[in-house]
Amino acid sequence: MGTTLSLQERTTDKSSPVQIQESNGEGVRRFDCGNMGDVIDVGPPRPVPFDSLQSDCSKLIRKKLNIGCKHAAEVVTCGEGRRRMTAVRPQLLFPVDDVKLLLSDNAFYMQPKHDGKRLLIHKNGSDMAGFNRNGNECEIPANIRTAALALRGDFLVDGEAVGDMLHVFDILELEQSDIRRIPYRDRLVKLLNLLASGQQAGIRWVATISGPAAKQMVFRQLRNTGAEGVVFKRIRAPYLPERPESGGDYFKYKFVEAASETHAKKLVAA
Numbered sequence: 001m002g003t004t005l006s007l008q009e010r011t012t013d014k015s016s017p018v019q020i021q022e023s024n025g026e027g028v029r030r031f032d033c034g035n036m037g038d039v040i041d042v043g044p045p046r047p048v049p050f051d052s053l054q055s056d057c058s059k060l061i062r063k064k065l066n067i068g069c070k071h072a073a074e075v076v077t078c079g080e081g082r083r084r085m086t087a088v089r090p091q092l093l094f095p096v097d098d099v100k101l102l103l104s105d106n107a108f109y110m111q112p113k114h115d116g117k118r119l120l121i122h123k124n125g126s127d128m129a130g131f132n133r134n135g136n137e138c139e140i141p142a143n144i145r146t147a148a149l150a151l152r153g154d155f156l157v158d159g160e161a162v163g164d165m166l167h168v169f170d171i172l173e174l175e176q177s178d179i180r181r182i183p184y185r186d187r188l189v190k191l192l193n194l195l196a197s198g199q200q201a202g203i204r205w206v207a208t209i210s211g212p213a214a215k216q217m218v219f220r221q222l223r224n225t226g227a228e229g230v231v232f233k234r235i236r237a238p239y240l241p242e243r244p245e246s247g248g249d250y251f252k253y254k255f256v257e258a259a260s261e262t263h264a265k266k267l268v269a270a
Contacts, residue, residue, distance in 0.1 A: 092133070121166070122155075
C-alpha cells in the first residue's frame with residue numbers, strides 16, 4: 001500500500017496527490033492532478049531510488065505551496081514496515097559563517113540553537129502525530145505528548161526535542177487554519193498564547209532576542225557557555241518548507257564549526 005501526499009487548492013476542490021510505493025530502497029511514483037476523490041491513472045509508474053523520489057516529492061510540494069495551495073487534512077497512509085512519509089515538510093536553515101550583519105540588523109530575531117532532534121507535533125482533538133526533520137512520522141516522547149495534550153485546541157508546532165523537553169520556536173497551524181504565510185513575528189505571538197493555554201512542564205518556548213545590543217550580548221554569553229550555536233530569523237518572513245538553495249530568511253551559525261574552521265586557518269598560516 002502506498003503513501004499519498006495531497007495538497008488542496010484554496011478556492012477549488014482540486015488536489016495534487018503524489019502516490020509513493022517503496023520496496024528494497026526503490027519506489028514508484030505518480031504525480032497526478034484532478035478533482036478531489038477522482039481516481040486518476042497516469043500510466044505505468046517508473047521505478048526510481050527512494051531517496052531521489054523523496055527529493056522530487058519535496059520539490060513538488062514546495063512548488064504547490066508557493067502558488068497558494070495548502071496542506072490537505074489527510075496526512076499519510078502507509079504500508080506495514082515501510083518508510084512513513086507525510087505532507088508535513090519542515091523548514092530548514094541555511095548555514096552561514098559570518099553573523100556580523102545579522103547581529104546588527106533589526107529585521108532579524110536571534111534564538112539559541114538547541115542540540116537535540118527536530119520534532120513537529122500535530123494535535124487534532126485527542127489524536128496526535130510527530131514528524132522529524134525529513135517530514136517522516138516519528139515517535140513522541142511520553143512527557144512531551146502529555147504536555148501537548150494539556151494545551152488548548154488543535155495545532156501544528158515546530159521545535160527541537162532535547163530529552164523529555166520540546167523547545168518550540170514556531171507554529172504552522174492553529175485551530176485548523178494554516179498560518180505559515182503570516183509573518184514570523186505574528187506566529188510567535190500565537191505560539192506564546194498557545195503555551196499559556198495549559199499548565200505543563202514538557203514544552204518550552206525558545207528565547208527570542210531582538211535589537212543589535214541585546215543580540216550581541218546574548219551571542220557572547222552563548223558562545224562563552226559552550227552552546228551549540230544560534231539561529232537568525234527574519235521578523236516578517238513566512239514559514240517555507242525545505243532549505244533554500246542560497247540565502248533566504250532563516251540562518252544558522254554553529255560555534256563549534258566556526259571555532260574548528262578558525263583553528264584550521266591558524267594551522268595553515270603557521
